[in-house]
Amino acid sequence: MRKLYHSHLSPYARRVLIVLLEKGLEHQREKHAFAREFAGLASINPCLLLPVFIDGDVHLWGSNLIIEYLLKTYPRMGVNSPKPPLGSAMTRSDRHWEDARVLATVETMTDSIMNLRQMKMSGVEADQVAYLRRQRDRIDLCLDWLDKNATSDGFAPGEFSIMDLNLICALGNVDNHKSFEWRGRPALEAIVARYSERPSVKATRQE
Ligand SMILES: N[C@@H](CCC(=O)N[C@@H](CS)C(=O)NCC(=O)O)C(=O)O
Incomplete structure (x- = not known):
């Protein structure tokens, strides 16, 4: 199962959440009030930052990197999302x-x-x-x-x-x-x- 570790009201996490919703990708969420209060963070991200995303063997941090992964891995998901459609790549x-x-x-x-x-x-x-x-x-x-x-x-x-x-x-x-x-x-x-x-x-x- 896909899993997103994220912190509350984070603009970085929100980027990823929007793409997951646009693409209708099921996922678990583990939400922390603040990254600094998440004791296990060092074991999943040496940068000590949230969000962190896990999809099977794929383990990523960096919100736009996670988005790039989602766009490339699930290109056909989200075709029924509202118009205008979500961009299919990070850039044209x-x-x-x-x-x-x-x-x-x-x-x-x-x-x-x-x-x-x-x-x-x-x-x-x-x-x-x-x-x-x-x-x-x-x-x-x-x-x-x-x-x-x-x-x-x-x-x-x-x-x-x-x-x-x-x-x-x-x-x-x-x-x-x-x-x-x-x-x-x-x-x-x-x-x-x-x-x-x-x-x-x-x-x-x-x-
Ligand atoms: N470039 C990273 C930035 C992530 C980031 O700064 N996350 C904040 C949460 S809003 C954080 O974890 N801050 C913890 C800290 O600075 O100690 C990304 O795009 O994911």
């Missing part, structure tokens, strides 16, 4: 480098969002440390760049792309924790609104 083959750059940007931004959140939980505010102020600046610059490089139909119109999905998970985490205001960026607002009622997105909002 004819726009690989542009799409990979968008994914890299959302990933860096997500890491900065989570870094600031982890520091806040440890009692350190962004304005107290120069490195954290740079993370905050990076988030705004990435958001502005993503807004310019998206359309109101998403990063890859005609599909619910992995880029859209990554963005929605990052901004959903910001909203869940009321971390800061990201709105005022029309294309990003349109993407979030466009998919807010999609069953996989709705069902994972508080997971």
